Amino acid sequence: MAVIKVKRPELGAGEKFYLGAIFKGFLVTMKHAIDSLRGKTRGAKDLASSGLGATMQYPEQKWDESMPEYYRGAPALVTDEQDRERCVSCQLCEFICPPKAIKITPGEIPSDDPWAKVEKRPKEFEIDMIRCIYCGMCEEVCPEQAIYLRKDYAITGLDREQMVHDKKRLYEIGGKRVGLVNKWNELK
Amino acid sequence: MDLLTDLAIILAKVIGLTFMVVLPLVPICVYFERRFSAIIQDRVGPNRVGIPLTLFGAKKDFHLFGLVQPMADGLKLFLKEDFTPSYVRKSFYWLAPALTVIPSLVTVCVVPFGSPITIGGEAHKLVIADLDVGPLFVFAVSSLTVYGITLAGWSSNSKYPFVGGVRSTAQMISYEIALGLSIIPLLLYYGDLNLSSIVEHQAAHGWLLLPFWGHTADYPLAEKLIFLVPAVIAFIIFTTSIFAETNRMPFDLPECETELVGGYHTEYSSMKFAMFFMGEYAAMVIGSALIVTLFLGGWSMGFGLDQALLKDDAGNWVWFSGLVHMGVFMTKLVAFILFFILVRWTVPRFRYDQLMRLGWVVFFEAALINVFLAAFVIAAPQLGWLSTIAGLVLLAVVTGALVWVLKTSDPKSPPNRGLLGQN
Numbered sequence: 001m002a003v004i005k006v007k008r009p010e011l012g013a014g015e016k017f018y019l020g021a022i023f024k025g026f027l028v029t030m031k032h033a034i035d036s037l038r039g040k041t042r043g044a045k046d047l048a049s050s051g052l053g054a055t056m057q058y059p060e061q062k063w064d065e066s067m068p069e070y071y072r073g074a075p076a077l078v079t080d081e082q083d084r085e086r087c088v089s090c091q092l093c094e095f096i097c098p099p100k101a102i103k104i105t106p107g108e109i110p111s112d113d114p115w116a117k118v119e120k121r122p123k124e125f126e127i128d129m130i131r132c133i134y135c136g137m138c139e140e141v142c143p144e145q146a147i148y149l150r151k152d153y154a155i156t157g158l159d160r161e162q163m164v165h166d167k168k169r170l171y172e173i174g175g176k177r178v179g180l181v182n183k184w185n186e187l188k
Numbered sequence: 189m190d191l192l193t194d195l196a197i198i199l200a201k202v203i204g205l206t207f208m209v210v211l212p213l214v215p216i217c218v219y220f221e222r223r224f225s226a227i228i229q230d231r232v233g234p235n236r237v238g239i240p241l242t243l244f245g246a247k248k249d250f251h252l253f254g255l256v257q258p259m260a261d262g263l264k265l266f267l268k269e270d271f272t273p274s275y276v277r278k279s280f281y282w283l284a285p286a287l288t289v290i291p292s293l294v295t296v297c298v299v300p301f302g303s304p305i306t307i308g309g310e311a312h313k314l315v316i317a318d319l320d321v322g323p324l325f326v327f328a329v330s331s332l333t334v335y336g337i338t339l340a341g342w343s344s345n346s347k348y349p350f351v352g353g354v355r356s357t358a359q360m361i362s363y364e365i366a367l368g369l370s371i372i373p374l375l376l377y378y379g380d381l382n383l384s385s386i387v388e389h390q391a392a393h394g395w396l397l398l399p400f401w402g403h404t405a406d407y408p409l410a411e412k413l414i415f416l417v418p419a420v421i422a423f424i425i426f427t428t429s430i431f432a433e434t435n436r437m438p439f440d441l442p443e444c445e446t447e448l449v450g451g452y453h454t455e456y457s458s459m460k461f462a463m464f465f466m467g468e469y470a471a472m473v474i475g476s477a478l479i480v481t482l483f484l485g486g487w488s489m490g491f492g493l494d495q496a497l498l499k500d501d502a503g504n505w506v507w508f509s510g511l512v513h514m515g516v517f518m519t520k521l522v523a524f525i526l527f528f529i530l531v532r533w534t535v536p537r538f539r540y541d542q543l544m545r546l547g548w549v550v551f552f553e554a555a556l557i558n559v560f561l562a563a564f565v566i567a568a569p570q571l572g573w574l575s576t577i578a579g580l581v582l583l584a585v586v587t588g589a590l591v592w593v594l595k596t597s598d599p600k601s602p603p604n605r606g607l608l609g610q611n
Contacts, residue, residue, distance in 0.1 A: 053230040
């Protein structure tokens with residue numbers, strides 16, 4: 001391997017004096033300041049800036065449109081096209097969940113139910129959003145494709161109870177997903 | 189009764205100027221620091237905290253560009269737990285924050301904030317103490333802040349604060365020399381140490397760095413222009429030394445985050461930390477007030493406007509001139525603080541040996557030579573051409589010799605070849 005000797009650049013008298021460089025630095029910083037005040041910061045348009053610097057200001061402006069396909073937000077349960085709960089309460093997600101945020105109480109489906117052959121569905125399904133780390137393992141492990149990470153990211157509450165999503169809330173966020181697994185219905 | 193009114197006037201000045209002008213400037217400084225650094229870095233900065241009218245049932249909050257943010261910060265610091273580690277030396281640990289704030293606030297008393305205000309036919313100077321040793325008083329008192337920092341570093345009984353305190357001591361002592369020497373040319377020029385008279389002089393005959401008006405037979409334009417050379421050198425040295433004295437960015441080695449966590453106030457929390465913070469910013473305010481007073485005309489509006497607008501026919505200040513001048517002074521002060529902030533976000537931090545070298549090798553010598561240069565410039569009309577030129581040649585020779593000695597005595601370190609040097 002050839003050795004390339006790199007020499008430090010020789011400084012001229014003006015550069016050694018240092019003040020010129022400082023003055024140049026002032027010009028650079030002032031240019032940035034003036035540009036950001038005028039809303040002409042580099043990349044301000046692509047980043048949909050608020051007009052001050054390159055920053056988008058959150059509650060007024062949201063980046064929802066530019067959210068990527070693979071964004072991992074709140075986990076939620078989904079129903080199939082016939083409004084059947086996809087979850088069969090196998091509890092795999094409960095076991096895989098690294099922070100132990102999921103709690104499932106399994107329940108039998110009564111024999112007079114049109115979906116009696118599915119046998120089980122969750123009686124209770126709770127996800128503690130304080131614990132959830134949005135890793136997406138529940139989505140990955142689910143054999144019924146019943147749990148999905150949606151794009152909701154602003155999950156707030158005034159106390160700990162409000163931060164626990166129960167079954168109703170989870171179906172509200174999840175909604176309906178068509179296609180996918182059809183082993184329980186006649187659509188296959 | 190007379191004594192009482194005098195006391196009342198003094199008290200009014202102390203409360204008015206220190207607690208209603210300088211102390212509020214500290215949070216304003218913090219606000220400007222945060223906003224200005226934000227726009228330099230293409231960010232937004234704190235722009236939300238204002239008057240929360242919605243709490244009182246109104247439809248909209250009044251955000252005031254976030255101007256209330258420093259108040260919220262201060263409130264937060266008040267309400268935080270004041271934690272004292274068990275291993276500190278308690279008495280000094282408690283004393284240190286006070287020792288950094290108080291000297292900075294005491295130095296306020298010699299800064300002239302404006303021309304005299306006339307109330308009831310009596311002129312009151314807008315200075316708390318009209319001392320005839322203004323700058324010397326400021327240097328003497330402001331160097332006491334180093335005790336606070338050193339004590340904080342030592343009494344915290346922890347390594348990082350200790351290193352911060354030691355660094356600060358060495359730095360402040362080194363730069364005090366350059367600071368003191370750099371203003372000697374000014375004192376030679378003004379022939380006065382009273383800051384109020386220095387500003388009066390600049391109001392009448394042009395600022396030191398902008399002497400383009402008020403020429404008289406005693407102060408012709410040519411002389412003032414020639415004196416600009418030592419004045420600019422003094423300005424650069426003085427300003428840079430003030431940066432070092434106030435531990436501001438290019439020289440903030442006592443508290444550089446990457447090396448020393450928080451520096452000397454690592455172990456402090458709550459209001460004690462806030463006092464260090466306040467002391468630092470108060471020192472910055474006083475530093476820029478001093479620079480504005482000495483070099484940039486203090487409270488005077490300049491360009492001959494003072495004479496034209498604010499003096500009556502008899503040549504006295506009109507009664508409201510003090511207020512106008514105070515506004516002018518504040519504007520200049522804030523502008524200079526913005527310059528402080530601009531420097532902070534422009535110039536990267538010096539290494540410690542570079543800092544010491546700059547203080548002892550460059551500024552000390554430059555300030556010393558500058559004193560003689562200024563003396564020559566001032567004495568030139570009396571000396572005659574021959575002696576002036578001979579003196580200047582002598583000065584040039586001495587300067588050259590000094591530079592040569594410094595260059596040759598500097599040990600040449602071997603070039604850093606990195607790993608290749610070992611082969």
